[in-house]
Amino acid sequence: MSEGKILVLGGSGFIGHHLCARLAARMGEDRVVATYNGTFFSGGLKFDARAESLVQAVPSLETFSHAVILLANAHPDDCARNPEASRALNVTAIKAIIDQLAESGTRPVFASTEVVFDGYKGGYVESDPVNPILLYGKQKAEIEECLQDHVPDALVLRIANVYGSNPAGGGVIAGWHRTVAGGTETVRCARDYTASPVHVDDVAEAVIRLMEEGATGIYHVAGPQPLSRLEMFETLLGEMRRSGPVNVNVVSCSIDDFPTEEKRPRDVSMRSDRLMAATGLEMRTLRSACCDLVAAAS
Ligand SMILES: NC(=O)c1ccc[n+]([C@@H]2O[C@H](COP(=O)([O-])OP(=O)(O)OC[C@H]3O[C@@H](n4cnc5c(N)ncnc54)[C@H](OP(=O)(O)O)[C@@H]3O)[C@@H](O)[C@H]2O)c1
Incomplete structure (x- = not known):
């Protein structure tokens, strides 16, 4: 190297x-x-x-x-x-x-x-x-x-x-931020899929x-930290709410409620x-x- x-x-x-x-x-x-x-x-x-x-x-x-x-x-x-x-x-x-x-x-x-x-x-x-x-x-x-x-x-x-932490960039957090900032009223997040x-x-x-x-x-x-998708989303929302009101309805669901081709592992x-x-x-x-x-x- x-x-x-x-x-x-x-x-x-x-x-x-x-x-x-x-x-x-x-x-x-x-x-x-x-x-x-x-x-x-x-x-x-x-x-x-x-x-x-x-x-x-x-x-x-x-x-x-x-x-x-x-x-x-x-x-x-x-x-x-x-x-x-x-x-x-x-x-x-x-x-x-x-x-x-x-x-x-x-x-x-x-x-x-x-x-x-x-x-x-x-x-x-x-x-x-x-x-x-x-x-x-x-x-x-x-x-x-x-x-x-x-x-x-x-x-x-x-x-x-x-x-990532670029609002215009890749990854699920930036994607969620754009969704919420864009005015989406309801976001569903899995409480039973955990990753780090x-x-x-x-x-x-x-x-x-x-x-x-x-x-x-x-x-x-x-x-x-191990975090469920729901915990990840709530972490982002918590930070967004520190700088102003955020109107979004968070729905806790199962990873199995999403239409995936294969059943997802639960805690990776x-x-x-x-x-x-x-x-x-x-x-x-x-x-x-x-x-x-x-x-x-x-
Ligand atoms: N992102 C994650 O959360 C994550 C987590 C665990 C492991 N990984 C692994 O980390 C690696 C990078 O992930 P990433 O998120 O950066 O993936 P990505 O954004 O989807 O990038 C995939 C890369 O593969 C290239 N590629 C696709 N088909 C190709 C082909 N036929 N010949 C040559 N290159 C080809 C793409 O080139 P073009 O875009 O130019 O076509 C792109 O540079 C992957 O191996 C992934 O499995 C990612």
């Missing part, structure tokens, strides 16, 4: 955008190369992982110390609706990328997910056994297993549900610090103790991020 360049595969996505900005500020723009598929950005390399090989798209692969693999179909319902197409990207293409990275001596940093767990326990740590119930989680778990079996120096990051939401800038910082540390193996990248919250011990990183609370978002919006 101190000498080499960093390759971000999927730099045009939500996490990729924030990671690339932070990497460029830390290391200099000339040491960061990122790819896009459909969402062009200046300086990015076009790479369709289902149609071309990594070595065709990215010259001099051996000059990169790490490749952060963010590209994916990251939508569980879409994966379930299109099992063959999602497997072609999330499994087949990623395995081909991993092979090419191994040949060039580039360390893979793979973005996995909290839904490799079945959600019966919550508070998951890295040594807990995986048992995905969603197809998307099964695809991610298959890549985790491939890396554990064949690439001993790989870094696997199981990332929790990611949100994590800020996108904390994810980016975790990736960078772990690469700087030369970390290998599995790390959970999760926020500091994870603990980030291993990450914090390795990097010294303190993950911000959802409340402080909501406070920042509301301030930025006003």
